[in-house]
Amino acid sequence: MNIGDKVRLLRAKEQGVVSRFLPDGMIEIEIEDGFRIPVVRSELVLVSPLEAERLLKTSTYAPQKTVTPSAPAILSNQGVYLAFVPVNDREYTLHLINNTDWEVPYVLGEESAAVGGGVQFRGLHSGVLKAKSQQKMNDLYTHAKFEEWPTFVVQGLWFRAGKASLRAPLVKRFKARAATFFKNKTTVPVLLQPGFLTQLDAENQELSQQDPAPARPNQPKPTTIRPEDLKAEMLKPKSDTSAVSVERPSSVVDLHTEALLPKGQEGRGPADLLKLQLDTFEKALENAIASGMSDITFIHGVGSGSLRTELHKRLGKHPNVKFFEDAQKQKFGYGATKVTIK
16 A cells, blocks of 8 residues: 555545544545645555546546656765864864765875975875765864964765665865855754865865865965954854855745746657656755755646655655655645655
C-alpha cells in the first residue's frame, strides 16, 4: 500500500486515497470534499480495478500512474567548507565542515614561503569526515595577525559504501583576504554557529579568495591591515551570504513544464518532460540540503498523479528528509508538497 492508492474501509462505506502514513500502524486517507481521517491499516483494503473505475465516475481523484524505472538516491553532493568561528573578539577556531552525504578522508595543511625560495608545506590534521559532520582543527588564529595567516591546503577523497560514481579528488587552497573574508559571515552548516565560511567544493570561486598562487620570497608584501579595523569589521553584523557558492534554491519550486520551459516544449515527449521535472526536483532538493534550508515546497500539480507519486516515493527514502506533507491548500490547492529537511 502506497501514498496515492485508492482504498475503502472494511466496516464502513467511505472510500478515499492514501495521503500519509502515521505512527502505530495508522494511515491517513483523504475522502470526498477533502476531509482526511486516520484509519487503522487493518481496516483498509485496496480498491479493485473495477471499483476504482466506478469510484472515478463519482469522485475527483485522478488515476495514479506508477513510474517503473527505479530512481537513484538523491544525494547532497556539495557542501565542504572551511569555517572560522569567533571565540571572542580576538580569536577564531578553524573547523572543517562536511555537509554532504559522502565520507571525506582528508588532509589539512598550511603553505608558506620557505627560506631560500620555494614553498613549504606543513601538515596539520588528517582523518575521515563522516557525512553531515564537522571537525575542529585548532584555535591558533587571531585577528591581530590576520595578514600573517597562511595559505590553507585541503586534500580530500569522496567515499560511499556500495555502488557510487567515481569523483575526482578534492584539492583546494585558500588564502583569506580581508576584502572578501568578512563578507561571508553566516550560520555554519552542521555546527549551527555564526562564523566566516568559504566553500571548498564549489565549481566557481574567486581567484583572489580561492586557489592563490604559492607565495614567493620576491613577491611584494600585501597591504598592512590594522587590527582595530579587523576587530570593528568582525563585530559588525553581517547579513550578506551571497558569497557561499551553493546555489540556494527558492523556497517554492514550480515543476510545471510551462515554468521550466517558458519558450515551449520544443517537441519533447512525455518521458522527456517527466525526466526534466524529476531532475529539477532532485537538484533543488540537493541544493536546499547543502545550503542548510529547513524546508522547501514543490508545486507538482494534480494531473495524472504520476509526478506526485514519484516525488513522494523518493522523499520517503531520502535520509535527509525529516517528513513531507501536502502544502497549504489555501495557497497551492492539492498540487504541492512541503518537505521538511533534517
